Amino acid sequence: MSTDSKPDTLRTLEVNGETYHYYSLPKAAESLGDIERLPMTLKILLENQLRFADDESVAREDMQALVDWQQQASSDREIGYRPARVLMQDFTGVPGVVDLASMRAAVESLGEDPARINPLTPVDLVIDHSVMVDKFGNPSAFKDNVAIEMERNRERYEFLRWGQEAFDNFRVVPPGTGICHQVNLEYLGKTVWSRQQDGKTLAYPDTLVGTDSHTTMINGLGVLGWGVGGIEAEAAMLGQPVSMLIPEVVGFKLTGRLREGITATDLVLTVTQMLRSKGVVGKFVEFYGDGLDDLPLADRATIANMAPEYGATCGFFPVDEETLNYLRLTGREDEQVALVEAYSKAQGLWREPGAEPVFSDVLELDMNEVVASLAGPKRPQDRVALNDMRNAFARFMEEDGKPLSSTERSVENGKLMSEGGQTAVGVERSYHAEAFYHEDSQPVDLDGTTFHLDPGDVVIAAITSCTNTSNPSVMMAAGLLARKALEKGLATQPWVKTSLAPGSKVVTDYLVAGGVQDDLNALGFNLVGYGCTTCIGNSGPLAEPIERAIDSGDLAVASVLSGNRNFEGRVHPLVKTNWLASPPLVVAYALAGNVQRDLTREPLGIGSDGEPVYLKDIWPSQAEIAEAVEKVNTEMFRKQYAEVFDGDDVWKAIDVPQSKVYQWSKASTYIQHPPFFEGMGRTPDAIEDVKNARVLALLGDSVTTDHISPAGAIKPDSPAGRYLQERGVKPVDFNSYGSRRGNHEIMMRGTFANVRIRNEMLDGVVGGETRHVPSGEQMAIYDAAMKYAEDATPLVVIAGKEYGTGSSRDWAAKGTRLLGVRAVLAESYERIHRSNLIGMGVVPLQFPEGESRKTLGLTGDEQVSIEGLSELTPGGKVKVTIKSGKGEKKLEALCRIDTANELEYYRHGGILHYVLRNMIGSA
Template sequence: MSVNSFGAKSNLEVNGTSYEIFRLDAVPGHEKLPFSLKVLLENLLRTEDGQNITADDIKALGSWDATGDSDHEIQFTPARVIMQDFTGVPCVVDLATMREAMVDLGGDPAKINPLSPAEMVIDHSVITEVFGIAGAFEANVDIEYQRNRERYQFLRWGQTAFDDFKVVPPGTGIVHQVNIENLARVIFPRTVDGVLQAYPDTCVGTDSHTTMVNGLGVVGWGVGGIEAEAAMLGQPVSMLIPRVVGFKLTGKLPEGTTATDLVLTITEMLREHKVVGKFVEFYGEGVTEVPLANRATIGNMSPEYGSTIAIFPIDDKTIDYMRLTGREEDQLALVEAYAKEQGLWHDPAVEPVYSEYIELDLSTIVPSIAGPKRPQDRIRLDESRVAFREAVAAFVGEPGHHDTEYSGYDAAVEGSMVASDPTGPDSHLVDESPAPADQGHSGLKRRVRKLVPVELPDGSEFELDHGAVTIASITSCTNTSNPSVMLGAALVAKKAVEKGLNRKPWVKTSLAPGSQVVTDYYEKAGLTKYLDAIGFNLVGYGCTTCIGNSGPLIPQVSKAINDHDLAVSAVLSGNRNFEGRINPDVKMNYLASPMLVIVYALAGTMDIDLFNDPIGQDQDGNDVFMRDIWPTQAEIEEVVGSSINADMFTERYADVFRGDERWRGLPTPEGKTFEWEDDSTYVRKPPYFEGMPAKPEPVADIEGARVLLKLGDSVTTDHISPAGAIKADSPAGKYLTENGVDRKDFNSYGSRRGNHEVMIRGTFANIRLRNQLAPGTEGGFTRDFTQADGPVNTVYDASINYAEQGTPLVVLSGKEYGSGSSRDWAAKGTSLLGVRVVIAESYERIHRSNLIGMGVLPLQFPEGETADSLGLTGEETFSFTGITGLNEGRTPKTVKVVATKGDGSEVSFDAVVRIDTPGERNYYLNGGIMQYVLRNLAAAA
């Protein structure tokens, strides 16, 4: 029950229906708050209970000081939780395990049940095994069900065993697109204690790109699975009142640019501005020029620039989009009436108060891509060839090429992939041809090339070079939710086919939309046949390439790449392009609009100037340029207007949780607790609660710890968390083989997240991870100091040896540790490997929180210090004193770290304790967030 200290409870009449609301104008200072903080303020008003949420918390938010950093902790209670299956399956596994642990503690297992609506969309399991043919979709879905039957049966059990938990079956769409098109309410109507309330829709999600819903004006962000579980069980999300960055938009996008160009520019700007842990809020006259789909694209990329959210306020565009996507008129009326009543409706003439300000004139946007390994590394398209040649040297595996210097443009080869190489396929050619004078470049001094002949089974022959585009994929919610760029891509395909162009034979092409509505409007526009003609056949409705589910390359292409160490490329319309993420054969990954994905598939190489070089030849042998097949904005708008209507969304989402015959035909286990199968390699009971006492033991200082990994800057959760394909000779592959799984049935790490045995073995095993403790290696290797001289061993096997000796483990790292997706297994795997402490120069918000949620202590090097500046090699033995201060009802600012070298000398320093809130301290004292929640629920029983 709400305490209602401010007398905020009131009523709102909308079309004859009365809703209970909590008025923001009851709180002094509310009028100066940014939109996002007004939503948080309403949340506190409505959930005030005098204990977790107090009048002082509400006053603190109402009197928010935009200029400073708040140290006031508030408890945010999201209206709902949204999950995808890779991260959601472990959530359900943990809830099932908690039910058994509750029984062990003498409680009622039914207490472990979502108290807020929880919705899961199965979208991460489909892999692009089959492509470029008419039956690719059905073939890939069949394979998906064969591989994931155990997981899907388990989720079917969860759907029946847990109240308020719904599952959107496979083959429906991508979680974030389904969220904005159907699940998001914007204003949430819900009966609470017999009273119909209306309040802002808010959510947390088990995918960092939950922020896509920010485009609709919904405050929501990605959390780890462990935080999501707590939210599902009624635990609020603990947070400090954030700084809010105001991002002013002016002007209008110029002809020839896309939403992708805009979002890549914003990503670059905000990463440079340093917005990690902050709210970003868009305002100004330019907001009205940004369509809802573009807003969603911008919100989606929030994790790429590090902000907690990147939100657009509610306005006419919001209502128009909700109407287009088939929401009921009563809901639209509620959204508009509530937003205007509560001061949540966007007024472009009003400039709110913000902590920081940044501005962008939309008219300055230019065509762009990003890569080759980070989304914030934007490249102007007209400089992409130069940038590629500057970057490729770092990816060429032979000595000397890392030092090759590039300084400009070269037009000697014009992007051809079939130039002759008289010196043989293993030779690197250095081209010193000067640039044409009119290009305005200084001339490309050195160019590394390596031409490898390839012959396909159909008899076609070609030569591969560094930079060959071997994957071109229209994939990921980021862009596939945007009709403008999706229909734009189809128009590019149409014009290309009419010119007689086709994809290059070495390119694996795929189309994986975020919802079935996309293929509906392709069909209505008559454009599907053109996409099919150049190999962009439908392969599935899921994330596919963007999350590493690209499937194998064309076999002969893969062999050539691996035999000759070619640095080839992927081009995708996604949001992530980290090293090792897209495909193990592909070293360089570029983000681009769906329209440019088509163009690069036709060109077949990154070593091309798309504004001046031909991308192919027409039926008569004439050069065809990108400008010849690029549609105008008027053409795109015309086909958007004639091809999309609300009925498409209404029909597709009418029975969204029912699924097809495959889903409905799965046998469904029953019962309050799950019957674990001893021989399952997909779903196993994890050990988190084994031997857990009803009350936690005091935390202790740590002695005799060893370094498991010493890492550099920008180590992402992709580097830490198991993802992608499972190699046969890896610890995880050997485990599966020992348990009778054939290599062809290994599936991906993501699909096996419900099996902790697989996931532990894949933690820190990314093929691009570089552990400075084991120089000369890439992947999951370290030095094992349980043996003389510390020989190189796998991370997993070394951790087992350390565990047998009772040795706690440490990870040392640089800046931005844990950036990227909110992967709970990045923290779970770290904990289960025996890591007790991480020391980094800085952290990404979600991963730091997740480490605490798994009982791992995050520490930070003193300001200005690094592992190297302190002389740490990773061979030392570490002790940590002062941790016991946490038992005294406070969080110490620092703990003393002493690193003892082999010769007995010591390095000591005071590391900053990055337990930032009292709530996080409680989690750490309990050994993790799940243990904390379980003990509280058991005690309340």
Template sequence: MHNSYDTLTQLTINQQQIHLHSLDKLGAKARRLPFSLKILLENLLRHEDGRAVTKEDIDHLLNWQPDATPNKEIAFTPARVVMQDFTGVPAIVDLAAMRDAMARLGGDPKKINPLSSAELVIDHSVQVDEFGHSGAFDLNAKLEYQRNKERYEFLRWGQSAFDNLTVVPPATGIVHQVNLEYLARVVFQSEVDGETFAYPDTLVGTDSHTTMINGLGVLGWGVGGIEAEAAMLGQPISLLIPQVVGFKLEGELPEGTTATDLVLTITQILRQHGVVGKFVEFYGNGLAQLPLADRATIANMAPEYGATCGIFPIDEETLSYLRLTNRDEQQLALIEAYTKHQGMWRYDGDEPEYSDTLTLDLSTVVPSIAGPSRPQDKINLDAAGKLINEQLKAMQEKRREQNTSLPEARIVDEGGQSTDTTTEPEVLGIAQVNYKGQTFSLNDGACVIAAITSCTNTSNPSVILAAALVAKKAHELGVKPKPWVKTSLAPGSKVVTDYLKQANLLTHLEALGFNLVGYGCTTCIGNSGPLPEEISQAINKHKLVVSSVLSGNRNFEGRIHQDVKMNFLASPPLVVAYALAGRTNIDVYNEPLCQNEAGKDIYLKDLWPSVSEVKQLVDETVTKTMFASNYNNVYQGDEHWQNISTEGSELYPWQSDSTYIRHVPFFQDMTTEVPKLPHITGAKCLAKLADSVTTDHISPAGNIKKEAPAGLYLEQQGIKESDFNSYGSRRGNHEVMMRGTFANIRLRNQLAPGTEGGITRLLPDDKVMSIYDAAMEYQTRDVPLIILAGKEYGTGSSRDWAAKGSLLLGVKAVIAQSYERIHRSNLIGMGVLPLQFKAEDSHESLALSGEESFEVMGLCDNCDEVKIIATTEQGTSKEFQVDVRIDTPKEWDYYRHGGILQYVLRNMLSDK
């Protein structure tokens, strides 16, 4: 390694000589940098080799200009990779397939092995099948193991076959909370040639909410599984030196507000400001009043406000949290000494140079929710009832237009009440339901799912205990959620249930139906499980517009549940409140949530705890001992996990009849030669899409419908509908995932107007069919495909299958107005060309019908733009220029090779 700036030095910490690359030796230029860029600078100093990292790279970062447009590429080498099972399983499948390809091409399969620490937490597979009773947790766990037996056997094989891969078993917690509470080091210490080196803990993760760890001062963000695989194999992450937006926090949160209200406020502010592709760094004296759990809540939602990361500096609060979570005192001493020496420690009054700054007075934050379909659409709670009624009326109007043969039974007034009690069976908007011995009317606006879930909030004791206090007061007043509400409690770690028990509050949550259903993402990832059959039938027969309320971070269309059209993010105590109300179109400040048996009105103010009440409870009940006991044997797992047998082998023994784990076709025709750049001509449009198409729209994670192409495939394999499981759980099977691509039930393809779901028109036949079937027909005709899209294409989760599935359907290029960072990167990583309309253009402004044939002209190495020729059936052509969104030289390497994994594989073969 090189040491151009002579920064290698030694410190004595814990009576031990520690080697490090000292930023102090770089003087004022380094000191002025934002905290996050200091971490990147150290990373470059430590990895300078004259090839991947040069002295010029270090110069560019050291001389960073805050207002400069990012145009300098650097190579970031994370210390570790973190995965969850939905994204981790396909990542390990790819590595196993790479081993086979390496062997086929004459290389050493053992070279395909993580070179840095790779940690996988199984948290996305548990579904809420059972709820509302004491046996729900055990039954859901049993179903989880039954459904995922093949996947878990595969992960056990991976854990033994690959070095540096550790797996945290099911029923432990959510990956980001486990990372926060246990896995994160903050400062690494490792042995190199007999000498001890210290350096910042850094990571990338296969989940967009990896940024939660930024709350602990650890730099990391979400990447696609394919990019994470490359990082595991020693490839640095390529990025442009970013702009850094400073977000100054002042004051304190007022009475009645929660960390959830704060993060929804910040999300709205930053999304409106525009921080896509930028780092966000929080600073200001308000940080002194912000518990680390609140910081983690804010950092968690960086993908929602669009930033690459949302990081907090290290300070006394960081050490206090590490001490609470049972980190070793010697490690704490190392962290303090190292970060103070490196200028990475926060002092009051610190104000680094930033590209731009924003300020928020915490005292101005008000209670809020977000929805009905995007996290950034914050609604002040005092206006929520009226606004949701307006949204509901618009959806009712749309429903009337689409269902002219059936009468509309219900019109919502300003109070959210029905003005029509018609109960005839074939009407819209109201249904009579008999469920568990109770008969009731189920109306538009009903809240049918109330879930306390997601790493965003379950990692934060203040909001969890606030929810439990609301439940306690409701229980003591003799009120319960409405019978149509599916209630659930899915904590992010076992520590949560420990402190709920310690506070004697878990029983009150259980009394209201918020029983423990599992330790995992559940509803937030789309694993809300089935609604009771009677409820689901009523919703579908009468086309009810119903809601969910969850303490999560994602509420995109079709994500939470296929029967639910309106989804709202809220703090855990508000989740309980809406469950009691049974509807979301309610003014929770002025209307009663419910009545007790005596007919007395119960209002939100009767239930809401004070800030001091919650703080006292947190101080009294959340203890270091809980963290110590729950993480003492974190890799051991329960008896289900321990009883899984696996075959130890260098190459994975693929099973041809498996419906979970299949040999992916990405490498089957690969040769050692680098292919020529593709010439895309005669391409047809598979889907023409509007703005804000998410990775959930492209590759859903939730339930598989029987009539969907994936459902038909599984039926053909002899799988019963009850065993379909979810798209997320079957990401190790490309046959399912191909069929699931663009299969979200809320996708609206403008090529097939009036339809919803994965539908398109086969051209030029003008035949309406599923997107999958059309793609397969195009492949038989040797016709390449493109996607036309609007702004923010690929927002949401870092879902590699959104890119993988597009490739396998035959998509060669996407032309969009703008991209979310991770999806653009994933497309390149799979060899799909991301093109962007010029600023003044769109498929609407260019009057592209999507029925044209498309040719990409002038694609060559490192070109900035190409010409598109769109030709109609009548022979009329339209030409326009688009930008090539391959932004860095390294990304060009990946695209030339047909993908990032092919690039890595060929490099390893050349080194044999």
């Protein structure tokens, strides 16, 4: 199928009087071979190859490899994939636009027209990661938080408004609108895309990459997409193919249906545990089976959203009647819905009953077996059945060195008392038969209410995050549970910080229409903003007496959130245990106040009639939830998305500089000109081997991108905190690391600065410290890196398994590069971070099978040399020499530069350097 024969596959489709042209998969199969049982995801990749076939970036052999995949259900073929569009959120989007602006400056310095740097692929950036929960539990919380957000982030928003004007093919959804994934699901996604080409209307699958791991949420709508690093996304928007190996595809068969009282969240936590246990990192997951017949699209999107948590590249649901129903509900035009149906059926992309595609492996779940669940305390794949929560917390305390007593105890004074001696909150804490009151308990006086803060107390209860706030059934369930709790006379415990941050304004509309928003408000779950908030570390401060009590007693308190991430130090630096749960369970734990309470057997509290109230007494029935969900209607979506790109008056009033090249301000603490292109020539320099590098950090297993490049709060005594204070920024105005990703000075200081990171070079030390080996002095990792830089000493990082797990944080790689790290040597890598390291010119190396930092007895005092970098081949090996006072150890490390494209990026010093040189014709 050469370029000459490609037109033979071009066919037309008549839909409601419109003629669409498309590249026919059935026609291609006539020469390539039968594709009927090819997984849907690979059919979409095949169409992509067919449409872009040019005998160079896409050859006939690439398409044949996809068809032949069915023989072994695997392939080692590398292909170039070109998504239809790119999705960004502002934390990752701001540095992306900074890089584009920096590229324009670099092009200008090379004597070329800076306007040549423009997105070639449509880009949507949704500002959703900047709102923080500063105000909560009152009617003005939303208005106040938005005002604070606009004031804190004015520099960033001015910059994004400049980008919106300066770049073609680039749209911005203003703050206060919703979470990027929910906006994508409810509005931006089309399932089938179309555009004008050569005077014809071309139809093709809606595909994308996004700068957020949870881009996969759109898989629930039959759209193939996944998260990539900001670096890779920038290359995609600049016309570069996403280089990938044809993946294995794991089929996940769903049968049966959920039982009464079981939520989509319980289902997704079960699926996540199963798939993470199976091992699907780097693989596609495709859901199939007759269980999909009764699985609402919102539930599918909830499962797809969690693909990063189960480790897969994507979690795809094929197009079927439910897809069309959702498109209609959310206000897509009738013509678009008709096109989706006609195109999907013509291309064999429509889910047929009883279909059994060929898969690399298969799992199966009868949804009738799913039980009420949470996940935690540190990882989203660690599911805990609701009735085992007390034991799960006890196990954590045991591991943390503070085992709980198994002696039955009751709390002094029985009830929480105000200063005047009257009952302030009618909830007896003596219902905890085991290990409830603890020697670590701390007395707290908060707003006139006196109580003890105990291990397991829920200090944050947040309905937040794209995972669940897009799902009307669980949101309505939370509201109905709140209503029933109020009717029984229950109240939220005073030590709990409550918040409600929906993924779009539509959610507010239907909560109001369902009559449950007032009930949520009455329990403190007032609207705080439309954004990610708690799930990404924007939980805001706890009340000062609460923080003081936690700190004084080193208390292991808890957060319960309806999110998808609960890694150490992510939600709040003082909250050691974090539990993912459905929105109704978030409300329930706000009432109970402690994760040690067994909600399946013990009461939530005492009702107004003096009787105990159990969870089963206030849990809404499926019929009640279904009746409430009926309030969701198409007009809500059409109203809220009618002017989605306009923004409010404050956004519109932002002054926008009119210039092709951004005018950088040295005084800005948010946006700075990064040094990545300083001194860049038209051709790349030769790659040099690494000689006598020092170890910057010696790390263990499951080091996440949160550990490497933390989100959340900036500590005043950290290198980043000192930098800001030196420039006159007070700690109260620090904002978060994520909001300052446009300033490389902040981000490189924050690299490896997470409060929970453990560097094995230091015994018993937790936090971003290391040992500067020549002096033997302990110091911040950033400070050590700068001392090594003064001596021109190269650096390496050594780690265990699953290095780089978690969010697709490009700054985890950028910061690593700016600290002077030339290579990372780990036992294994998470997909996106490995790619990002290469994209920044850092080589990812893997220990030989059976070898590790432990088997080699490494302490971090060693010097590391790496030979063979100039002769690299994809998947090749390099010689590593590790020298210490005890002698030398030599090993052959696997170079995890897996494809020819990745190797080309590395040789250029990074993917952006490669793209820039290509765009000016010097690569």
